[in-house]
Amino acid sequence: MNTIAEHIADFLKEYPPFDNLTFQELSEISANIRVINLEKHKTLFQINDVLHDCFYVVASGAVTLSVISDAEETLLNKCHAGDVFGLRPFFAKNNYMMTAKAREESIVYGIPIATFRPFVANNPKVLNFLLESFASNTWNPKDKENFRGKLASDNFFYADQKNEMQYFQSLAYNRSPLIVKVTDHAKEVALRMTENLSTSAVICENYLPVGIVTTTDMCSKIATGLFPITNTVDSIMSAPVVTVAENVSLAEAQLLMLKNNVSHLCVTQDGTDKSAVKGVISEHDLIVAQASNPGVLIKEIKRSQNPKELRQIRERLAELIQNSINKNIPLSHINNIASEINSAILKRAVELSILELGSPPARFAWLSIGSQGRKEQLLITDQDSILVFEDVLPDKYRDIRDYFLKLGKKTTLTLEKTGYELCPNGHMGSNMLWCKSLTDWTKQYDSWMNTPGENSNDLSSIFFDLDLVFGEKKIFETLENVIFKNIENNTLFFDFLGNDALRKNAPLTFFKKFVVEEEEPNKDKFDIKTRALMPLIDGARLFALHFNIRGLNNTYLRFKQLAIIDPKNADIYLNCAEAFLILSRFRVNEGLKNDNSGQYINLDELTKLDKEKLKNAFIPMKDLEELIKSNFKLTQFS
Known part of the structure; x- marks a missing residue:
């Protein structure tokens, strides 16, 4: 050598x-x-x-x-x-x-x-790397900024999960392919391909695929004069045709094309050339599918310059969620990906505001609360956030808070243009009440938690679901420490939170009928958020705080963790976790169908089986209610 x-x-x-x-x-x-x-x-x-x-x-x-x-x-x-x-x-x-x-x-x-090419075809890791590079227009998809930093630390997008997502990823392709006979002439096939705007024609004999002819074949074999245009198409076709099954994944299709050095795959009923043709996958289809890869979306978010670009990415996320739901991918897995993309959008919105306003005059943390804080935002719902800045000298306080209020207003406006509605209760970093210094926030939490009855009007339990979106981790951790310090031996606080969790309206009447809305605009619809999901969310939060579970805000994961920490009640927690996923899927399907938050379910559109499934998901809620009453010694609503 x-x-x-x-x-x-x-x-x-x-x-x-x-x-x-x-x-x-x-x-x-x-x-x-x-x-x-x-x-x-x-x-x-x-x-x-x-x-x-x-x-x-x-x-x-x-x-x-x-x-x-x-x-x-x-x-x-x-x-x-x-x-x-x-x-x-x-x-x-x-x-x-x-x-x-x-x-x-x-x-x-x-x-x-x-x-x-041969080294790529035999090595999926090399293939994945090249595909990500190509689809995202970046030179190195594993550079520190993109992969070893934020994403890796959030346990998302390490190599296995990337590959897993590629194998899950939905693939749209031509399901009405052009089919011709072996005896058809090349000229005739070329004309039909032009009429159909098709890049290929599948050649069949006795309804089974024997070959394929593409625009490349027409150019390299007919246009160059190697074969006369009067020849039958079998003289220029590629044979045998490479066949795949209908449920082929993106990554499998890419590997097969590279391995066989072809630009088209023939989709058949059973994946072999001994069954009927169902469609054709072209290289173009793979490129289109690749553009919706979660890694690509996150990189595009980092490069976006305005709310319009962010909105387009958010719409592609909705498609990714819909495709994943259609393929029955576990909801918890979809949630991981969606929450990472949502977090990246929120972070970029803050960055764009800073680029416009100039560097912050003090260190700060932008925190998500509510469903964003729990990373349960598969659908676009309203914004919930708070802004905490470091303690500053009294004479500087006003000017510094003015900067952060401007930052809050610009960010919430960007997010509104992206498709996240403003919080109707004003729980946002742009609100003077929820944009203040660390000391002021400490006093706020002290007051809420030590005298909850007196301050219950502005105490919302969503303030205990916190997630750092942007800024100083130390500020976030200090606030978290304040919460967990105040929990110790705080019976009054747990009384308040426990009663709040029990106060939610029941989903069914005494006669096991759905309790529906009585007034427009949602008359006769079922409020799945308030009546079914919130009791589970509140219960999971209550026990997570009680058992000092930190760094885990997601309701499903809280229940899974509770089953480990409190094994004698493990069955209740695990049933609640399962119920939460079932109810969430109902809500997501409703939201995707109507392009809204999915809060109100149209019961008339559910099958009898779905209604039973929905009712069965309410069963663990009763056990959870009893567990709250016995654990926190609550006998009645306060």
Whole structure:
């Protein structure tokens, strides 16, 4: 092996995705690599250039990637040593959609796709890396900012979960493919493909697929004169056709295309060529599906510049949730992903406000409360937040609070434009009541928790579901310590919270009929939030505080944890956890159907089986109620 190739292999093994390959494999690749010297400002490829036969890795120097939008060049990324770029030839056939230019004198390695393809087809980790890079327009999907920082610390998007999501991900494809016969002529098929705006035609014999012809075949075989246009289509078709089952996942489809070096897959009833054709998946379908990948959405959020862009991403999240629900993915799993994307949107809204207002005059924390604080916001509901800034000198207090009130107003306005309605009760960081210093917040919680009866008018239990969105973790932890310190031997507080949890209206009448709304606009509908979900949410919070459970706000996870901490009542907690998921699914389905919060269920649209399922989910609530009464010695409502 020559020394240059050895030097290149040594370099590549330090960087993803090459760190997933053996040194032997890297040596084989390196022997075919082209070393390209780029002078400062030299362009490697530009928008609309024909695709190269290789992709690139920066060996030294820096290469910028830019696009032209509204007649203005916008810098997308800056690639440094080890960064991969120019992946379009791997996944698409159309010309380059961005420009790569040397920012300084640089050396770039050109890796021929023909050489690298076999290593991708046999290594899903390498494939996933390249797909994420390509779909998100970033040079390195595992860079510190995107993966080892915020996301990794939230136990989300470590490698296994990314792959899991890719395998879950829904795939939309052409379910009315163009089907032709072996005896049809190429000219006739080309005309029908043009009429149908189709990039392929499946050739069938006795209703079973024997081959496929694509626009590429037409160009490379007919247009070049290799075959006459009067030939029958079987002379230019690709055979055998690569077939997949109807429920194929995004990642499986991508692997099969790469493995077989094809641009189309034929979907059949049982996944073999011995059953009827149900559709065709093209490379374009994969690219479209990839754009809704959660990792891609989060990166797009980080790059977004205004509420309009954030709103579009939030709408794509709704599609992702709908697809996941349709595929029966566990709700807890969907919740993890949705809450990460929601948190990223909230964080970006705060960042955009800071960019406009200038640096904050003091350290602060923007905290979500309520459903956002519990990470239970699958649907767009109203905003709930508080803002806490560090203690400052008395003469500076007013000016500093003015800044944070402006920050709160700008952020809540951005979120409103994104689709999150303003909280009707005013529980937001833009409200003077809920934007104050750490000492003032400490006094507020002391007062709420030690004299709850006197302050019950403005004590809402949602203030005990806190999640840090942006800012100083220490401020958040200090406030959390205040809450848990006040809990110790605080019978009065638990009396208040316990009675509050028991005060919710029952979901069924004495005769086991649903209690429905009596007034418009939701007359005869069932309020699933107030009558079914809130008693479970309140109960989980009450026991979580009682048992000193920190850092776990999600109702489902609180019940799961309670089952471990309080094993004698484990069955009650586990039944409540299950009931919470069932009820949440009902609410989410209703919300997605009507593009709202899903709070009011139209019972007329439920099947008899669904109504029974809904009623059965209420059963654990009675046990929870009894447990609250006995545990906190509550015999009646106060």
